[in-house]
Amino acid sequence: MIIGICTCEIFIYNANSLKSKRSVVKSIVEKSKNRFNVSIAEVGENDKWQKSVIGFATVSKDKKIVDExxxxxxxFFNSYSEIEIMNIEKEIL
Structure with a gap:
């Protein structure tokens, strides 16, 4: 069993409140969960307006599938014009 873990630190351009930030983050999380069947959540920077850390994990028997x-x-994150990915950390176990 191969496990892929990734955290992405993102900057949200037009977030002027926690409510607007959470709207963007919730959209990204829900669409990613449905489209790619990954476990995903906001895992950091919960109280900052324009920053967030989103973590996700995937499991497969093949390393190539986990990488893909x-x-x-x-x-998919990069396709959102409202955000910019500032840092990515990936780990495969």
Whole structure:
């Protein structure tokens, strides 16, 4: 069993309150969960308006599938014009 773990630190451009930030983060999390079947949540920077850390994990029997899934989720994050990925940390176990 291969486990892929990734955290992405993101900057949210037009977030002027925690409510607007959470709206963007919730959209990203829910769409990623449904599209890629990953376990995903906001895992850091919960009280900052324009920053968030989103973590996700995927499991497979094949390392190639884990790599592809993680890259697809990151590319999906990049498709959002409201955010910019500032840092990515990936680990495969």
């Amino acid at each position: 899934t993680m890259e697809n989720v990151i590319q």
